[in-house]
Amino acid sequence: MDETKNMVNNDFKDIMLNRHSYRNFKKDVKISREELSEMLEEAITAPSACNLQSWHFVVCDDAEGKQKAHSVVMPFNYPQVDSASAIIFVLGDTQSHYKYRDVWNKACENGQISPEERDKVFKTFLPLYEHADRSFLEKDATIDGSMAAMQLLLTARAHGYEANPMSGYYFDKVASTLGLDSERYIPITAVAIGKPEKTYTKSVRYNVKDVSEFI
Ligand SMILES: Cc1cc2nc3c(=O)[nH]c(=O)nc-3n(C[C@H](O)[C@H](O)[C@H](O)COP(=O)(O)O)c2cc1C
Secondary structure, three states, X not given: XXXXXXXXXXXXXXXXXXXXXXXXXXXXXXXXXXXXXXXXXXXXXXOOHHHOOOEEEEEEOOHHHHHHHHHHEOHHHHHHHHHOOXXXXXXXXXXXXXXXXXXXXXXHHOOOOOHHHHHHHHHXXXXXXXXXXXXXXXXXXXXXXXXXXHHHHHHHHHOOOEEEEEXXXXXXXXXXXXXXXXXXXXXXXXXXXXXXXXXXXXXXXOOHHHHOOOO
């Protein structure tokens, strides 16, 4: 797949600095599943701990999916959920280490790493996850998923859309409503994507001096 086929904006400065949360979208704008898949393809180039890729996405782009999305978000998120072309739920996969061998076997088959290097990865990283407690797995998956979600926000702009990340939803209802195992998958965020209806209000940031230090 040429995942950059539908990118219309290659200006990183514009994409990053002019990203804002849009909460009202033009209704009835359809984004094809092919293009939504391209955006996901781009989003999952994100880094992840040990390349575990502990993310999972559920795309709600038709009436039934959007109704499900509506049913789990808090009312203040109805405007963006009800007007977006698609709402993409980003979840963390707390069992991604079960399939972890696949990615390294593939790298090995591709000739990118030797069998010895692959086995070293298995010995070094897999036990970390196999012996991890629930909170470690959840934290790891949350960080991985957040990395991909950020990329999704940016690539949505590269495709000519605007977006809004949302975590204002009923956490315990998300996975089961989306048809997923709620033991395995934890909600991280949901991204509403579409063509904006209204202009944005630029949000305020703290001064970098107040949130950073050089030591
Ligand atoms: C983890 C997270 C959760 C958020 N949840 C919501 C939400 O539920 N509803 C919403 O309208 N915006 C939500 N936002 C968007 C923030 O309100 C927004 O990013 C922030 O006010 C800064 O504005 P900007 O995105 O326009 O720069 C969320 C953002 C993040 C990172």
